[in-house]
Amino acid sequence: MSGRFIGKSIARKEGRQKVTGRAVYVDDMEMPGMLRGATVRSPVARGRLRDIRLGNGIPWDEFTIVTAKDIPGKNCIALILDDQPCLADQTVNHVEEPVVLLAHEDPYLLEEARRAVELDIEPLPPVFTIDESLAQKQVIMGEDNVFKAFLVESGDVEAAWNRAHLIVESEYETASQEQLYIEPQGMIASFDSEQGLTVWGSMQCPFYVHRALMTLLALPVNNVRVIQTETGGGFGGKEEYPSMIAGHAALLAWKSGKPVKIVYDRMEDMAATTKRHPSRTRHRTAVTRDGKLLAMDIEFIVDGGAYATLSSVVLSRGTIHAAGPYFCPNVRIRSKAVATNFPPHGAFRGFGAPQSIFALERQMDQVAKALDMAPEEFRRRNFVREGETLAVGQIVREKIDLPALMDRALELSDYHAKRQRFAEENPRRQVKRGIGLASFLHGGGFTGSGERYMASVVGAEATPEGQVRVLAASTEMGQGTNTVFTQIAAEALEVDYDLIEIAQPDTSIVPNSGPTVASRTCMVVGKLVEAAVLGIRQQLVTTGLLPLRGYTSEQFRTACREYIQRHSALKATSEYSAPPNVYWDDEKYKGDAYGAYAWAVYVAEVSVDTTTYEIRVDDFVAVQEVGRVINPVLATGQIEGGVAQGVGFALYENVVWREGRMVNSQMTNYIMPTSADLPRIRVFFEEVPYAHGPGGAKGIGELPIDGPAPAIVNAIENAVGVSIKRIPVTPEALMEALENVHA
């Protein structure tokens, strides 16, 4: 039931620019008289800033220098709690915290100057673990080091333990992960007293940056303009941090009167910017004799780092996903985001869900083992069905058939035959093989009431040339926003693909369609695109310039041109309204947490070399139900890329911290998967159209990072019989696990 464009693999809209090297990223831009900016950062994790000294041998009078004292507005990065300073003043709370900004036209002299600034900091005892933070020996945030806590309760967990056939308890941990977009973060700012501030850069959320700059420089709304340049990957890493760099570039531009470019090199980017929250999850699970879940008691804690950033919302998503796609009558989830003296952790694709889902899907295998039941059978007996409720009380109204999804994944991966064959062969082999699975869900759009509060707006306008231009703040960062929006608009208007233009996100032109996050762009904003362009057509029809149906694209163009000649402009907007029956209670933390979920079963096959402790993923099958697939090639590419990042999360990507500093902040020693490391990633879609998504689509961007890590570690356990509870499973970690067993 493909449409003319929806369901078709239309080529990426900006593909030609990208394959010819003509796409313009922020570091490709030059401006007359432009200075380079650099950031002097704290070398210690926690302390009192006593003095800033400018060292000898540098012509300091040639430099623009900015400290906290120069800030004309409020010294914070406006986001949720406004607790994070733009430049540290009096205290520092993490290594790499920005303290002084410098600008000069010569990048080499600038680097020498950066090294010549001495920060006199009196060290204070830092907090580096979740346990230290919870113990409150040092209180570094608020009264108790807790940024946010949630409690989910349904049924009566305490009353259920007595009735259990079995109770299984375990603890799981996930480490930090670096987003590692290949384009480092960067911004250019320019200030003039009449027009105010203009900022260009690599970002996911132009209006986050806009708000942060208004607050920082005390500027009115119309004197700040934020323009997204081509963005070389984000994965959440360019959700909130760009406000920081934009703020720095803006302060230097404001003080110097010249345009200023700040582009991080890879080491600075990796060491200073946000990463995925490390987590610790404790599970206590009660089951009946026939393998039905009776009670799930889950404690989920994430390390937020030194400032709040988005930790409360990351925690919320992680909490809601912690009980997975299962029905259980008694659930309690207690969760906390705690403060430490690491650089703040922040948004990363999956947003808390990969952490809590890793723990759950490992636990499901542990419980199945205790029951002496096959892991797929144990899951099958507990899958949530249409009409049943999830842990937060959301009734599943989607027509989802999880057992069928699992059957398909098992068949495509040849799961049963392989499991049997590996069990026979492994005792004789030094390279042991295993196969494992994970089943999971991922909510599309903001959590809870987020979309209602956001009230996103999308605009559309006809151009004098007779094109229709979509106006949205949603950014293209590789995931296909431009292409998918064009497909949705062309399908709705029944016109040629080329008739649709997508405006560059520029806060002076586009309305606030919300941040480009949370798997919401296609599902939520795409629906608004559809409504906005239909508003254009409605006006053409009402004025008699276009017949209601049966028109050609050329007629549509002519109608647009004529309308503009007569009325000078043709615009339409649409604003979000929640689908009927979707309601979330913030107070009780209960209700419809998401408008819709994507559902998936992933199967990983691994080989484990018991001599070298190397682990390879040999095959990967990803089966998911994501509503209508708007563009199969782009969607498949998103899933493959997410799985690849998930393989890295499971096996390779290990942020090494020493005294609060990331010591492997290079691509040489922080290892992400290369083309030689990954298996064939085989992607399959089930499509159950979602009534409130454009063309029936749901969100897919984050889903694929949730499943690989538990599926892979379950496969490792299948191969070597050892239960590993912490990722990444580096060769060193595997060696320890195997030697403990042999000891």
Place this chain on the structure above:
Amino acid sequence: MPETAKLAVSFQVNGQPHTVEAYPMARLLDVLRRDLRLTGAKEGCGEGECGACAVLIDDELVNSCLVPVAQVEGCKITTIEGIAGETLHAVQEAFIECGAAQCGICTPGMVLAAVALLERHSAQPTEDDIRSGLAGNLCRCTGYMRIFEAILQACEKRAGADA
């Protein structure tokens, strides 16, 4: 700090002769991007790991962030800007069609790696050839699968054109 004298270095870029005045240890990447304003080559890591800055020097795939400009005296350099003629190169066409470019930042280097790979293999490369041919170019978006497919498609087109 001792003054280092700038040096006149002559080389060809995309068929055009250039002479630049540069410090001998200036990175070729900076000379291309800043002096010649050829910004297709990107800096992803600055230490030869990611391949976003890849160019062809005398038809060899090289990370331009690791090459001092003094070394390219007399060389023929091809950047992403020199790959398409009147029409796109078969690799570029296939990248668009197969969805091999997502955010696009690794794409210039990846396209050059693919072009170099095809030059090395007159017959159809195996999957292992492709995997090792691209192993010096990191992509965080695609998981490489679409890129493999694009290279195979470009090979098939080439085979078809030769037949």
